[in-house]
Amino acid sequence: MSLFRVDELPDQGFSTVRVPLMGPSLCAGFPSPADDFVENALELPRWLVPNPPATFLWRIAGDSMRDAGIFDGDLACVDRSLKPRHGSVVVAAVDGEMSIKRMVVEGSRAHLSFDNAELPVYALEELAEVNVWGVVHFTIRWHIARAGLGR
Numbered sequence: 001m002s003l004f005r006v007d008e009l010p011d012q013g014f015s016t017v018r019v020p021l022m023g024p025s026l027c028a029g030f031p032s033p034a035d036d037f038v039e040n041a042l043e044l045p046r047w048l049v050p051n052p053p054a055t056f057l058w059r060i061a062g063d064s065m066r067d068a069g070i071f072d073g074d075l076a077c078v079d080r081s082l083k084p085r086h087g088s089v090v091v092a093a094v095d096g097e098m099s100i101k102r103m104v105v106e107g108s109r110a111h112l113s114f115d116n117a118e119l120p121v122y123a124l125e126e127l128a129e130v131n132v133w134g135v136v137h138f139t140i141r142w143h144i145a146r147a148g149l150g151r
Helices: none
Strands: 015-029 036-047 056-062 075-079 089-094 097-106 109-113 132-140
Touching: 056 097, 056 132, 075 089, 089 109, 097 132
Parallel strands: 015 056
Antiparallel strands: 015 036, 056 075, 075 132, 089 097, 089 132, 097 109
């Protein structure tokens, strides 16, 4: 992975890609039912999205990933082509319900956890079906109050 300053970014002109915005919001807490459908799309600079066909945006609902700097209302850019590893923030389907969690690998076992010290340990049932859907590549956050969001 290479790091660049903004003025050193690869010259790709002003090209953009349309990234699907999935709906409803991705649960950042205990999983809740979510329908898997594309709600809209957002155009992002091409250099932010290395693999457009495998990239999706999810709006975050909840505060279980607060200590990772992921907050309620943020947009998470999720890349399905990235391989999850220890410490990755991932989108996972837990018994079919989409959620965002931290992947923790201990020895040969992997589990999911919250990233909020104020929450209890995220406990999975022994027979829970877990499928890691993708890896969070980055998030987008608005730093001004936006109408209609109660902020």
